[in-house]
Amino acid sequence: MSLPMAAQEALNVFEQAAGWEQRARLLMQWGERLAPLSEEEKSESNRVHGCESQVWLVAEQQDGQWRFKGASDARIIRGLLALLLVRIEGLSSAELAQLDLPAWFNQLGLGRQLSPSRSNGLNAVLQRMSQLAAGA
Amino acid sequence: MFQPSPWRADFPAIDALQRQHQTYLDSAATTQKPQILLDALSHYYGHGAANVHRAQHLPGALATQAFERSREKVAGWLNAVDSQQIVFTHGATSALNLLAYGLEPLFEAGDEIAISALEHHANLLPWQQLAQRRGLKLVVLPLDSRGLIDLNIALQLIGPRTRVLAVSQLSNVLGAWQPLEPLLAHAQAQGALTVVDGAQGVVHGRHDVRQLGCDFYVFSSHKLYGPDGVGVLYGRSEALARLRHWQFGGEMVQIADYHSASFRPAPLGFEAGTPPIASVIGLGASLDYLAGLDAHAVAEHEAGLHRHLLRGLNDREGIRLLGQPQLALASFVVDGVHNADLAHMLTEQGIAVRAGHHCAMPLLKSLGLDGAIRVSLGLYNDSDDLQRFFEALDQALELLR
Numbered sequence: 001m002s003l004p005m006a007a008q009e010a011l012n013v014f015e016q017a018a019g020w021e022q023r024a025r026l027l028m029q030w031g032e033r034l035a036p037l038s039e040e041e042k043s044e045s046n047r048v049h050g051c052e053s054q055v056w057l058v059a060e061q062q063d064g065q066w067r068f069k070g071a072s073d074a075r076i077i078r079g080l081l082a083l084l085l086v087r088i089e090g091l092s093s094a095e096l097a098q099l100d101l102p103a104w105f106n107q108l109g110l111g112r113q114l115s116p117s118r119s120n121g122l123n124a125v126l127q128r129m130s131q132l133a134a135g136a
Numbered sequence: 137m138f139q140p141s142p143w144r145a146d147f148p149a150i151d152a153l154q155r156q157h158q159t160y161l162d163s164a165a166t167t168q169k170p171q172i173l174l175d176a177l178s179h180y181y182g183h184g185a186a187n188v189h190r191a192q193h194l195p196g197a198l199a200t201q202a203f204e205r206s207r208e209k210v211a212g213w214l215n216a217v218d219s220q221q222i223v224f225t226h227g228a229t230s231a232l233n234l235l236a237y238g239l240e241p242l243f244e245a246g247d248e249i250a251i252s253a254l255e256h257h258a259n260l261l262p263w264q265q266l267a268q269r270r271g272l273k274l275v276v277l278p279l280d281s282r283g284l285i286d287l288n289i290a291l292q293l294i295g296p297r298t299r300v301l302a303v304s305q306l307s308n309v310l311g312a313w314q315p316l317e318p319l320l321a322h323a324q325a326q327g328a329l330t331v332v333d334g335a336q337g338v339v340h341g342r343h344d345v346r347q348l349g350c351d352f353y354v355f356s357s358h359k360l361y362g363p364d365g366v367g368v369l370y371g372r373s374e375a376l377a378r379l380r381h382w383q384f385g386g387e388m389v390q391i392a393d394y395h396s397a398s399f400r401p402a403p404l405g406f407e408a409g410t411p412p413i414a415s416v417i418g419l420g421a422s423l424d425y426l427a428g429l430d431a432h433a434v435a436e437h438e439a440g441l442h443r444h445l446l447r448g449l450n451d452r453e454g455i456r457l458l459g460q461p462q463l464a465l466a467s468f469v470v471d472g473v474h475n476a477d478l479a480h481m482l483t484e485q486g487i488a489v490r491a492g493h494h495c496a497m498p499l500l501k502s503l504g505l506d507g508a509i510r511v512s513l514g515l516y517n518d519s520d521d522l523q524r525f526f527e528a529l530d531q532a533l534e535l536l537r
């Protein structure tokens with residue numbers, strides 16, 4: 001399965017990143033790419049709990065393809081959200097269910113962000129995303 | 137000027153952490169352990185484990201002896217009258233739950249429980265849930281601008297309906313000693329039982345429960361350089377006698393029949409089931425270690441590091457301290473920077489500090505925050521640890537601003 005274009009782009013830059021500082025800078029830059037959520041979309045029902053910051057995840061399906069949107073008030077998790085969304089953009093439910101997302105973050109050199117003691121919320125976001133995708 | 141810790145080498149994990157490029161500044165969450173404790177655990181397991189209080193055989197007798205000696209050491213540490221006033225639990229949390237269940241029959245609908253606005257969830261939720269079960273009123277004593285329980289208001293709120301006053305000695309977020317003396321005296325004059333959450337306080341200095349004058353005092357071993365899985369509930373004998381038994385099982389019973397049973401008094405009556413034997417013995421070893429230190433030197437060392445910490449934080453722009461920390465720790469936020477982002481950057485640089493609500497969500501909310509960073513000190517920390525923290529902090533803030 002070939003990567004979506006933006007995901008390939010992310011992989012290229014993150015693979016080249018040397019050291020935590022550059023990865024942190026990149027994360028913050030990628031976070032700026034998230035399309036903003038409207039105030040209605042930042043609703044309690046779209047909140048992802050279990051994060052240190054406020055995180056929202058909105059899921060829509062169009063013609064069998066998933067369209068996710070996300071936002072947070074913290075910058076690192078915004079970057080992680082952006083990297084998640086570029087990877088899953090436009091997938092069908094079946095494709096999404098098969099996708100190994102931890103492997104994706106490992107490829108980016110961000111696997112440690114998924115360790116259970118990290119309370120940044122990436123784990124909670126992944127769980128919420130699969131619930132949303134499975135429920136539809 | 138470099139401030140070394142004369143006790144650093146007594147804690148093997150500090151060296152191990154340093155080899156992994158980790159600077160440990162989270163001792164208010166849990167502490168590293170002295171070699172003496174590791175030796176005691178290894179000795180116990182290496183020389184024959186046995187259950188306590190039940191077996192007549194030699195290993196059982198030795199284990200029971202060592203276990204009960206720890207009870208005496210804890211009693212001595214707190215200056216309790218009698219080791220029978222020391223109940224071993226699984227932690228401060230379970231000690232507080234024991235109290236909230238054990239005292240339940242003393243309440244009538246409409247009675248009041250007073251806690252403070254800065255309580256750790258462990259000293260809030262057991263009382264909140266008790267209040268819900270019994271139709272009681274939970275009275276929350278407010279804080280003043282320094283992060284201390286506001287005495288003027290508290291002394292008015294604690295009245296004849298107050299059955300229990302349960303307050304922290306030292307806040308795990310604000311790092312300030314609470315004015316226990318007038319609070320406890322007033323509560324007792326109103327006929328209330330008094331509970332002190334010493335989880336943080338017990339770690340700094342020696343506290344004499346008789347002088348404090350509380351009915352109950354609780355703490356966790358793991359914050360006091362001891363093993364985890366053990367907590368202590370001290371109770372005045374008359375206060376312990378008022379507790380209803382709460383967990384039932386082996387060893388806490390006197391006579392058991394199929395349809396009825398009678399139970400032992402404290403402490404064994406409140407230690408149902410096999411206790412954490414090795415950990416209790418280990419706590420005794422940690423107390424031996426601590427008792428052998430020059431208490432004055434320890435206090436000076438901790439105070440010196442704390443001044444260094446506060447100076448460094450105050451020197452940096454945009455850093456806002458929570459309350460006015462007096463010792464042991466400092467919690468802070470940085471204007472315009474999310475604490476989750478700062479925590480990320482510090483973690484990446486091997487700085488082990490705590491970020492988040494510190495199990496005191498209502499307190500953080502009342503300060504208008506959803507989280508903060510907390511740096512906390514142990515007796516093994518030295519000024520280089522703080523230096524590394526400040527360098528990492530500067531680096532993080534440069535990236536974030």
Ligand SMILES: Cc1ncc(COP(=O)(O)O)c(C=O)c1O
Pocket residue numbers: 164165227228229230256258259304306307308333335336356495
């Ligand atoms: C003030 C205070 N009370 C209670 C506790 C609960 O201790 P434990 O989790 O060991 O039961 C803590 C631990 O963080 C604390 O800081």
